[in-house]
Amino acid sequence: DDGISEDEEEDAKAGDGVLGEPSTTISTMSSDEDADTCPICLNTFSNQPVATPENCEHYFCLDCILAWSKNANSCPVDRITFNSIYLRKSYGGKVQKMITVQKTVKEDEVETVDLDLEQTNCEVCHGSDREDRLLLCDGCDAGYHMECLTPPLDTVPVEEWFCPECYIDRSTNSGCIHTL
Numbered sequence: 001d002d003g004i005s006e007d008e009e010e011d012a013k014a015g016d017g018v019l020g021e022p023s024t025t026i027s028t029m030s031s032d033e034d035a036d037t038c039p040i041c042l043n044t045f046s047n048q049p050v051a052t053p054e055n056c057e058h059y060f061c062l063d064c065i066l067a068w069s070k071n072a073n074s075c076p077v078d079r080i081t082f083n084s085i086y087l088r089k090s091y092g093g094k095v096q097k098m099i100t101v102q103k104t105v106k107e108d109e110v111e112t113v114d115l116d117l118e119q120t121n122c123e124v125c126h127g128s129d130r131e132d133r134l135l136l137c138d139g140c141d142a143g144y145h146m147e148c149l150t151p152p153l154d155t156v157p158v159e160e161w162f163c164p165e166c167y168i169d170r171s172t173n174s175g176c177i178h179t180l
Contacts (some may be wrong), residue, residue, distance in 0.1 A: 036091060039077050040064035045091040051099070053082035059091055069101040123163070124148035139166030 037044050039063040049062040058077045060068070065076075065085055074081045087097040119128040120136065120143035128134075134148045135153070138160040146153040149164070162170060 029054075032100060038064050040149075047090070050088050050091050050093075051085045052088065053080065054084045054086060054098075055080045055082050059088075062087060066099070073101050073103060121146050137160055137161065137163035137166050139163065140169065 030168075039048075039058065040060055041064050043061065045059065045061070050059050051062045051065045052059055053065070053075045056075050056078055057166055058075055060076070062085075068076055069082075070087065073083065081111055083101060083103065085099045085101060086095045088094065089096055094098070120134060120141075121128045122134060123142050124144060125148050127145070130145055130167045134143045135146060135156065136143055139162045142163050142165075
């Protein structure tokens, strides 16, 4: 007897893999066990360019992380936000280039949009006031106040309305138009 119990001998053998090499135990396995595959497409890194977000060390196919960054500028693995991506020639390779990504709007953020809409001015008096009396031509979108027309109109036309220029153009090109 060499002082080792059968259970201790079994445990010692369990630590050895095939041909006496140490086997990988759960305590030595990392969450990045498949570190040589892209977490987005799950393809193995070969000769394609790879990239890492600026704030973490996760590797992705360059095309995958660029496509991802169009929708979210956070790492797909740990959700750390980034504003640039480091291009690398290969997995584990040196940084060759820094690529700045567009900041994406998150769902909980409100994107402010400047609604500085073009005002339509009357072609006769050049005013943009009295919008309720401003007619828009159905041919060219030019604006005319009803009282600035010759002859002036008292009511908004129910059907299509064409400005004097479009009315003349349409009547000479396609017969008589009875809308003015």
